[in-house]
Amino acid sequence: MAGQVEGKVALVTGGASGIGEAIVELFAREGATVIATDIDELRGPDLVRRVTKAGGKAIFLEQDVTSEERWIEVVAEIAKRYGRLDTLVANAGIGIAVPSITEMTLGDWRKQNAINLDGVFLSVKHCLPLMRKHGGGSIVMMSSLAGLRGAPGLSAYSATKGGVRLFAKSIAMECAAAGDGIRVNSVHPGIIDTPIWGKIPTGATGAGQNAPIDPEERARIATPLGRAGQAAEIASGVLYLASDASRYVTGSELVIDGGMNAGAVPRRQ
Numbered sequence: 001m002a003g004q005v006e007g008k009v010a011l012v013t014g015g016a017s018g019i020g021e022a023i024v025e026l027f028a029r030e031g032a033t034v035i036a037t038d039i040d041e042l043r044g045p046d047l048v049r050r051v052t053k054a055g056g057k058a059i060f061l062e063q064d065v066t067s068e069e070r071w072i073e074v075v076a077e078i079a080k081r082y083g084r085l086d087t088l089v090a091n092a093g094i095g096i097a098v099p100s101i102t103e104m105t106l107g108d109w110r111k112q113n114a115i116n117l118d119g120v121f122l123s124v125k126h127c128l129p130l131m132r133k134h135g136g137g138s139i140v141m142m143s144s145l146a147g148l149r150g151a152p153g154l155s156a157y158s159a160t161k162g163g164v165r166l167f168a169k170s171i172a173m174e175c176a177a178a179g180d181g182i183r184v185n186s187v188h189p190g191i192i193d194t195p196i197w198g199k200i201p202t203g204a205t206g207a208g209q210n211a212p213i214d215p216e217e218r219a220r221i222a223t224p225l226g227r228a229g230q231a232a233e234i235a236s237g238v239l240y241l242a243s244d245a246s247r248y249v250t251g252s253e254l255v256i257d258g259g260m261n262a263g264a265v266p267r268r269q
């Protein structure tokens with residue numbers, strides 16, 4: 001049986017770790033040629049070695065999503081190597097937590113926005129022309145449950161993810177109006193067990209302390225299904241949105257959160 005994204009060329013930003021890594025692995029297993037980009041120049045090449053050893057097609061390009069110059073180079077490289085781009089997964093993101101918004105520095109606010117929002121804007125701006133050349137494709141933007149609901153201490157993060165949600169819908173309308181065959185959707189993970197939880201800077205300056213956040217512990221209490229999600233469980237939703245199985249789906253939001261957005265249940269002992 002052919003893979004679900006057989007023959008497609010897919011770019012995954014933030015592809016070296018966590019959810020991005022799981023998407024790269026799954027897309028490659030399902031027949032895509034994957035370009036994984038990230039600032040992490042250690043994990044990225046490692047992942048690509050693993051994928052190619054398993055028979056998949058993938059390359060790694062170092063990329064900071066906030067650099068427009070680098071976006072121009074990355075898209076030119078994809079055009080040169082493959083001549084097309086069918087799928088963009090704008091996944092790279094960080095979270096900056098502060099005890100109160102009054103303690104957030106403008107520098108941290110801007111950093112949060114630069115990666116989570118400017119990076120997504122630049123990805124669409126520079127990938128769309130190449131995607132349009134070959135009759136369309138699918139853009140998946142990684143938002144969050146925090147893009148649907150407020151999250152105390154994570155207001156800047158929430159602002160970016162809420163922005164991504166409506167940016168996705170607006171680009172979906174722009175593409176539909178252009179009749180370019182490009183579908184655009186957002187994905188909203190709940191609490192997923194990835195390295196991001198150990199990297200969240202907290203405190204008045206946002207200066208690098210790691211918050212002692214255990215996603216599993218948090219999810220046991222907060223999630224109706226009683227556990228944290230796995231990166232692979234987000235990747236399977238992204239695969240659906242990238243594949244032709246979702247050909248009538250655009251401007252929608254796929255919530256994968258163990259039920260958190262729907263409500264709360266009393267915890268069993």
Ligand SMILES: NC(=O)c1ccc[n+]([C@@H]2O[C@H](COP(=O)([O-])OP(=O)(O)OC[C@H]3O[C@@H](n4cnc5c(N)ncnc54)[C@H](O)[C@@H]3O)[C@@H](O)[C@H]2O)c1
Pocket residue numbers: 013014015016017018019020037038039040063064065066091092093094095115142143144145146188189190191192193194195196197199
């Ligand atoms: N893990 C969760 O619970 C959760 C929940 C909701 C949404 N998300 C979102 O999912 C996405 C992936 O997060 P994850 O949990 O896999 O985290 P992660 O930290 O494991 O992976 C994020 C990747 O993005 C990369 N990255 C960071 N800044 C970058 C930059 N400027 N340019 C390019 N790459 C950069 C990192 O190096 C890392 O490899 C993020 O957008 C995150 O906000 C995660």
